[in-house]
Amino acid sequence: MSETVIPYMVKPHPVTGIPNGKFGIWLFLASEVMLFGALFSSYVLIRTGMPHWPPEGGLSSEVLNVPLATLNTAVLITSSITMVLAWASCKMGNLPRFRLWMGATIALAFVFLVVKYFEYSHKFHLGHTPAHDNFYAVYFTMTGLHGLHIVGGIIVNGYLLGPGTKLWAKDPEHFTNRVENAGLYWHFVDLVWIFLFPSLYLL
Amino acid sequence: MDAAQHEDVSKHMGQYYVVFVALLCLTAVTVGVSYLHLARPAAIAVALVIATVKAGLVAAVFMHLISERKVIYAVLIITAVFFAVLLLLPNLTTFEHHSGLPGT
Numbered sequence: 001m002s003e004t005v006i007p008y009m010v011k012p013h014p015v016t017g018i019p020n021g022k023f024g025i026w027l028f029l030a031s032e033v034m035l036f037g038a039l040f041s042s043y044v045l046i047r048t049g050m051p052h053w054p055p056e057g058g059l060s061s062e063v064l065n066v067p068l069a070t071l072n073t074a075v076l077i078t079s080s081i082t083m084v085l086a087w088a089s090c091k092m093g094n095l096p097r098f099r100l101w102m103g104a105t106i107a108l109a110f111v112f113l114v115v116k117y118f119e120y121s122h123k124f125h126l127g128h129t130p131a132h133d134n135f136y137a138v139y140f141t142m143t144g145l146h147g148l149h150i151v152g153g154i155i156v157n158g159y160l161l162g163p164g165t166k167l168w169a170k171d172p173e174h175f176t177n178r179v180e181n182a183g184l185y186w187h188f189v190d191l192v193w194i195f196l197f198p199s200l201y202l203l
Numbered sequence: 204m205d206a207a208q209h210e211d212v213s214k215h216m217g218q219y220y221v222v223f224v225a226l227l228c229l230t231a232v233t234v235g236v237s238y239l240h241l242a243r244p245a246a247i248a249v250a251l252v253i254a255t256v257k258a259g260l261v262a263a264v265f266m267h268l269i270s271e272r273k274v275i276y277a278v279l280i281i282t283a284v285f286f287a288v289l290l291l292l293p294n295l296t297t298f299e300h301h302s303g304l305p306g307t
Contacts, residue, residue: 016274026275030282037289044290048297061237073230081223084265088219091212187265194257198250202237 010174025181029188036192039145043138043199054135061202064139065119069201072115073193079108080190083157083183090176095168098179102161105186109154116147139200146196149189156182222264229257 007013008020016023047053054063086101123129123136130140160175160182167175233253241249263269268279 017272018274023274026278030278033282033286034289037286041290041293045293045297048294066234066237070230070234074227077223077226077230080226080261080265081219084219088212088216184266187261190265191258191261194261195254198233198237198254202233203243203247203250 010171010177019177021177021181022184025184029184032188032192036142036145039142040195040199043142046134046138050134055133056135060135060200063135064201065122066201068115068119069197072112073197075108075112075115076190076193079105079112080187082108083186087176087179087183090168090172090179093172095165099161099165102157102179106154106157106161109150109157112150113147116143142196142200146189146192149192153182153186153189156185218264222260225260226257229253 006020010019012018013020013023054060056063082101082104086098086105089095089097089101120140123140128136130137160179164178165175167178233250236249236253237246240246268275
């Protein structure tokens with residue numbers, strides 16, 4: 001039996017004008033907007049119903065670690081440009097350069113998680129678990145889901161840097177499209193953080 | 204990869220670096236403004252405007268939305284409408300009870 005091939009993974013689909021993989025990832029991102037949208041909506045609803053935010057008094061920026069979160073914002077922004085450079089390297093036919101930038105993207109994702117680990121462990125040390133109050137429930141739910149997305153990105157990007165690279169020898173254009181799709185997801189994860197950071201830490 | 208594509212990508216490299224620097228600067232601005240302790244409505248407005256500009260830059264340049272196919276715009280417009288409903292509908296129910304803004 002011949003190998004089953006998903007059609008239009010390289011050439012644009014005649015109806016949409018884009019390859020199926022790219023269309024698929026955009027539909028997935030649309031569903032992700034709704035997932036995070038539901039959490040943002042709940043956050044606003046919970047917050048407007050509280051007399052004080054955080055409930056124990058003070059400001060979000062005093063309770064949460066703004067310098068660490070600012071560092072993490074810079075880390076994610078940097079990982080977004082390294083991801084673009086990884087894709088651009090594929091477009092220019094330079095696989096070693098792709099490996100370099102993709103490796104940097106994954107390393108930065110780990111840096112983000114390590115910083116988050118320090119933030120979380122400090123909160124737990126103080127007894128500020130999600131069960132503590134609405135403020136920490138919202139904080140841990142939203143940053144936790146975002147953190148899971150970072151882990152997902154590491155897995156996909158790790159595959160593309162490792163075993164997935166084999167496709168380059170067979171069909172470089174198909175491989176480049178995969179890198180582009182992984183990039184779209186990764187920029188979306190950055191984009192979510194761009195809204196999470198001010199709404200949780202600064203306001 | 205053909206030469207034309209090669210040239211096309213290298214032409215955009217400068218743009219990527221400009222957006223990268225702009226994103227870092229806007230992050231510094233949003234953190235800086237938070238230390239001014241503006242009145243809450245102004246603080247929310249400034250933070251959301253800066254975040255929207257940053258998100259717009261990422262989407263337009265890094266995600267290539269500036270030169271994308273119509274079908275993706277169509278998907279995103281529908282998403283934006285439903286996102287707005289998702290955000291506004293539950294919260295509209297509380298606005299009549301709370302005349303103040305979040306956290307006041």
